[in-house]
Amino acid sequence: MRVLRLGAWISVALLVGSTAVALPDPPKTAARPTASNSVVQTKESQSAMTPARALDALKEGNKRFRAGTSVQKNLLTKVKATAAGQYPFAVVLSCMDSRVPVETIFDQSFGDLFSIRVAGNVVNVDNLGSLEYATKVIGVKLIVVLGHTSCGAIKGAIDNVKLGNLTELVAKIQPAIAASGSGTSKDHAYVDKVGEENVRLAMKEIREKSPVVKELLDSGAVRMVGGMYDLETGAVTFSEN
Numbered sequence: 397m398r399v400l401r402l403g404a405w406i407s408v409a410l411l412v413g414s415t416a417v418a419l420p421d422p423p424k425t426a427a428r429p430t431a432s433n434s435v436v437q438t439k440e441s442q443s444a445m446t447p448a449r450a451l452d453a454l455k456e457g458n459k460r461f462r463a464g465t466s467v468q469k470n471l472l473t474k475v476k477a478t479a480a481g482q483y484p485f486a487v488v489l490s491c492m493d494s495r496v497p498v499e500t501i502f503d504q505s506f507g508d509l510f511s512i513r514v515a516g517n518v519v520n521v522d523n524l525g526s527l528e529y530a531t532k533v534i535g536v537k538l539i540v541v542l543g544h545t546s547c548g549a550i551k552g553a554i555d556n557v558k559l560g561n562l563t564e565l566v567a568k569i570q571p572a573i574a575a576s577g578s579g580t581s582k583d584h585a586y587v588d589k590v591g592e593e594n595v596r597l598a599m600k601e602i603r604e605k606s607p608v609v610k611e612l613l614d615s616g617a618v619r620m621v622g623g624m625y626d627l628e629t630g631a632v633t634f635s636e637n
């Protein structure tokens with residue numbers, strides 16, 4: 397397994413050539429926690445993780461977060477325990493919204509998740525590359541595309557805003573609007589409907605534009621789910637089909 401993963405990394409390094417230096421370091425030796433209270437993801441824990449267990453871990457973490465029983469503490473200990481390598485079990489593509497801190501809402505911490513954040517959780521070539529790195533090279537078992545209620549990027553797309561580079565970004569949300577019928581950015585239910593559609597289309601786009609990810613999904617090595625985070629309750633509702 398170790399050889400395969402190293403091979404994958406070398407293949408990617410060869411493919412991307414000099415740009416490889418800009419990517420995060422590939423895993424080195426297994427990062428073993430040294431203190432009993434510093435449980436972090438290791439090569440072994442990542443290998444033992446299945447897509448279903450990864451999803452359960454996020455569901456359980458969100459349940460703890462909502463119940464006010466989050467367990468993520470001793471952060472500096474986790475910093476030290478993860479310094480030698482990373483073995484996260486999931487990658488989350490979510491919105492940049494300041495009210496959706498991904499590690500916090502899933503009660504996860506250093507070394508647990510890859511977090512890709514961009515306004516409106518839109519798909520682009522850079523986050524496709526990041527998803528490929530997370531899955532094929534590092535070995536995460538679950539991809540989550542996470543939207544949220546009352547998303548400002550969704551509202552901006554509905555209002556067809558024009559502003560610098562933002563124009564191009566919100567244009568990526570237009571297909572979700574087209575698929576959601578008519579409505580306004582003042583209509584909360586409509587905004588969230590577009591947000592849900594935007595998640596669904598992002599998942600479709602990831603499959604279509606990344607043969608690397610598609611192969612992993614088709615083989616069952618990796619699973620992809622959508623989710624919506626409710627700004628008012630802190631709950632994540634997953635759509636698992």
Ligand SMILES: [Zn+2]
Nearest residue numbers: 491493547548
């Ligand atoms: Zn948003």
